[in-house]
Amino acid sequence: MAEQLPAYPITERTCPYDPPAGLLALQQQAPLVKVQLPTGPAWLVTSYDAARTLLDDPRMSSDMSREGFPTLYRQKMRPVLKGSFMRMDGEDHAFYRTMLAGEFSVKRVAAMRPEIEQACDQLLDEMIRQGPPANLHDSYGIPVSSSTICRLLGVPYEDAEFFTTHLEALFDPHRAGAPERIAKSKAALSAYLDELVTRKQKEPGDDMISRLVADYLVPGKVDRPELLLTSYLLLAAGHETTANMITTGTAALLMHPEQFAYVRDEPQLLRGAVEELLRYLSIFQFGITRIATEDVRVGDQTVAAGEGIVVSPLLGNRDAGVYDDPHTLDVRRRGRPHLSFGHGPHLCVGHTLARIELQIAFERLLTRLPDLRLAVPESEIPFRTETLVFGTVDLPVTWGERPERTPA
Template identity: 35%
Template sequence: MSQQPVLLPYTDPAFLADPFPLFRQLREEGPVRRAVIAGGLEAWLVTRYEDGLAALSDPRLSSDVRDASDPRLMQQLPVTERESMLSNMLRTDPPDHTRLRRLVSKAFTARRVGELRPRVQEITDRLLDDVVAAGRAELVADFALPLPVTVISELLGVPVEDRHDFQRWTDDMLLRRAEMPDPAVVNAAWEQMRSYLTKLLEAKRARPGDDLLSALITARDEEQRLNEDELIAMSFLLLVAGYITTVNLIGGGIAALLAHPDQLALLRDDPELLPGAIEEFLRYDGPVSPGIARFAREEVEIAGVTVPPGATVLIASAIADRDPARFADPDRLDITRRDNAHLAFGHGIHYCLGAPLARLEGQVAIGTALRRLPGLALAVPPGELRWRPGGLRGPQQLPVTFTPDGDASGG
């Protein structure tokens, strides 16, 4: 490909607030486009829906970063703990991926997740109880963040009072900006996270509970179905993945509604539209942007473009999900959209295990917020909202006002 890589300008607040004009340009320029992404890494962006769908199921594209030729990818991982970090099911391929995913898949079935609805509703109402009298809130810190953190902490058996620590370590390890992350910061955060998880797992070995981490310890110690590195990696993945994208789904979904008053009014008038609305938030401006990384095991042809071995291939779901060849009027937020098979949760064997839980939390959170916060509006001009810098997309803060004392009873 003769084009020079295009730089995704993660230092530009205008791009962070609305990357879609550039994304649309990239899609129109071609189905596969070289780009410099967060961290200064070069990737081959797959920009169109059908090509992205096929790439997500292509066994020649690996999830294992060890198949990448760019050494900087490994340098973004903690030096002393790379094997642990590479042992989770997000970064492995079959047969290890199959074995690891099977260990936890039962906890995230639609039926099991449905049983969590009353508890998710209870946590949602408690969080809103704390703000309804004030008539204003910062909906990320006060609501969108603590809700999924509390839910996944309870599911795993992690003390929710520890959340500020593991959130800080997660941010240090995973937040991507224009520049390469500082290896010393990443290493220190992982060492703290691993030390925390090791002590937590030791405590659960001594006093098992009715939670997912206790079940994984049984699989490790009694059934020999995973080793210690895999146990640590699985615990880390479930804890972090269990909240980090759902925060952005809730915050981003509410921000999208506030930017589209007609859709906000439609959803207030008809809460039955909530399930479809969640799918539309995921398609229109989902929490992973620009997309999902894979690594070419061998030379791969994608849409007539030859991608070399070892290349980072970014299946750009955020771009593909606005492909006019797949979605009618794709740049319009339409919560009544019916044909909405977006790629926000991926596709194939790595399809997001936590998708049912994210959907449930999104529905309960956004539906309850609309019911209990009448007159909901941004407290600042839309242009003053700050958005996450790379890889994960959502508002960093969401200051709002509303009529005080909404439905203070939660009913």
């Protein structure tokens, strides 16, 4: 009788910030462990070094159209990334990376800093004006992320609520009725972007979509569906993850007061603190999927041609062979780079923008509200563990003078 493989994804956590115990148990077995996905067996990559090796190997394909490609969905649906540049290999993938590289260059992203700072301050002004308590996700996390991606792509900010509502559906594929909801939301967003591209053709602005229309669509270097899918992908990837990092990162700091104090009182720690939060949270929790086009040897294990892998940044970022005391949040930590943006040719194209956005968001928040604290007990903060993006979307916070204790 064949041995039953452990089912994956594993989502049940006893502590919100620690990986599931079942996942850590697999990490103790080997750098690569065979697991059962909804689509069949695959290798779960549990170690940092094996993850980097495989993500950098051109024999590991991102092409979801290949037979046997692993997916993490429990319900049958058309994956939203299929056909996008994120699911291309080789020269096709390199073409789109080159197309987008200038938009996410250090120089262009740095030029956005004043606008991001202004947006953060305006949101904090409104929070302070209204007074505590506030739900930080709704009052700060979402609108900071929305305003930044709107500025980048040239999407009118007054439409932010529309696309925020539809984007939320994409990151919860295990919820009942998800295939229908996701298909409906993708269709609505695609129609919106189609109309936006038409407007940019007539009235271009100083934004990414206008430049892509002028430099790639009009000369015929890409066709309209390709441009729409790329714009859709950037909108989705650049919004939900960053908003969630702002909210969940703040929650982590507030639940570790000494770490909050370090970042607040020692501004030079801010950049490293953002990297540590990205490592510690690993909010894209289920993993990165690939399929082998040839046999690939990793240590003592061979991934055979046609076999799929799931690289777990969550486990790689908690590898005790790489990070001392990996389950501890330490904003003073220095060491090897984390895997939260991936690695290799498919390293997140927007990582430069995400990093500066998070640095500014945390810096302005801690500067303007140095006495920020949770408005409810830690045990009452809800965390999402079943969604593609881990974290909390409900963070009640307060600030100002603490109420006096009522005598017993």
